Amino acid sequence: MTRPIIALDFATSNEMFSFLDKFPKDAQLFVKIGMEMYYQSGPDVIKNISARGHDIFLDLKLHDIPNTVERAMRVIGELGNIKLTTVHAAGGSHMIAAAKNGLLATPNGQNTKLLAITQLTSTSQRQLNEEQLIPGTVQDSVLNYARVAQQNGADGVVSSGLEVQAIKAATGSDFLCVTPGIRLQTQPDEDQTRVVTPAVARQNGSDYIVVGRPITQATDAVSAYQQILESWEQK
Numbered sequence: 001m002t003r004p005i006i007a008l009d010f011a012t013s014n015e016m017f018s019f020l021d022k023f024p025k026d027a028q029l030f031v032k033i034g035m036e037m038y039y040q041s042g043p044d045v046i047k048n049i050s051a052r053g054h055d056i057f058l059d060l061k062l063h064d065i066p067n068t069v070e071r072a073m074r075v076i077g078e079l080g081n082i083k084l085t086t087v088h089a090a091g092g093s094h095m096i097a098a099a100k101n102g103l104l105a106t107p108n109g110q111n112t113k114l115l116a117i118t119q120l121t122s123t124s125q126r127q128l129n130e131e132q133l134i135p136g137t138v139q140d141s142v143l144n145y146a147r148v149a150q151q152n153g154a155d156g157v158v159s160s161g162l163e164v165q166a167i168k169a170a171t172g173s174d175f176l177c178v179t180p181g182i183r184l185q186t187q188p189d190e191d192q193t194r195v196v197t198p199a200v201a202r203q204n205g206s207d208y209i210v211v212g213r214p215i216t217q218a219t220d221a222v223s224a225y226q227q228i229l230e231s232w233e234q235k
């Protein structure tokens with residue numbers, strides 16, 4: 001069983017380290033560093049978290065021309081100790097392939113799995129059809145991006161747990177499915193649209209779940225983490 005990945009979306013690194021200090025010193029967590037923390041603290045945050053023994057998902061969601069993304073991925077590869085990282089699948093086949101090449105160009109990057117974001121878990125059916133002007137269902141679009149991602153060297157995708165069964169059926173069980181938009185039944189969706197519980201994510205075949213505010217904003221973060229873990233591990 002994989003560990004739930006905690007999204008460390010904090011305004012300052014002090015806040016982030018105070019949060020991590022609530023967990024036992026020997027807890028080996030899997031954490032996600034997103035744009036907010038990385039833009040603020042840069043590579044140092046990766047070094048410091050890594051020194052504490054935690055695994056890192058660096059979620060910068062790159063989306064640019066292939067040459068720029070390839071060069072940026074080399075830099076990410078050189079950081080070392082990054083288990084997972086992301087691009088937007090909407091950047092296209094050449095960009096995804098370039099991202100993979102960038103990672104493969106550095107010894108450390110060869111150990112980093114490349115994930116493509118399909119449709120953000122905040123995206124609704126209406127936004128897809130009326131704002132992105134993509135016809136069909138959200139699942140159709142997610143599956144299309146998952147196929148493009150797989151054909152161009154990505155190791156997996158990020159989607160809602162609602163689409164995981166269909167992605168696994170289309171791509172095979174080894175293609176990673178990472179699932180944010182996780183909420184227990186009693187928790188508010190906030191800006192998320194396509195949410196599932198940890199138990200449903202597990203039943204649908206997700207390889208990893210990503211959980212932010214339900215843990216980071218909880219009064220008791222450690223017991224919130226335990227509750228998510230129990231639901232995720234539930235058969």
Ligand SMILES: O=c1ccn([C@@H]2O[C@H](COP(=O)(O)O)[C@@H](O)[C@H]2O)c(=O)[nH]1
Pocket residue numbers: 007009032034117119120121122158159180181182192210211212213214
């Ligand atoms: O489609 C996506 C891709 C990434 N995310 C990220 O996951 C966490 C979720 O945070 P919550 O507080 O649990 O909603 C956040 O860092 C997002 O950037 C996502 O939600 N959906």
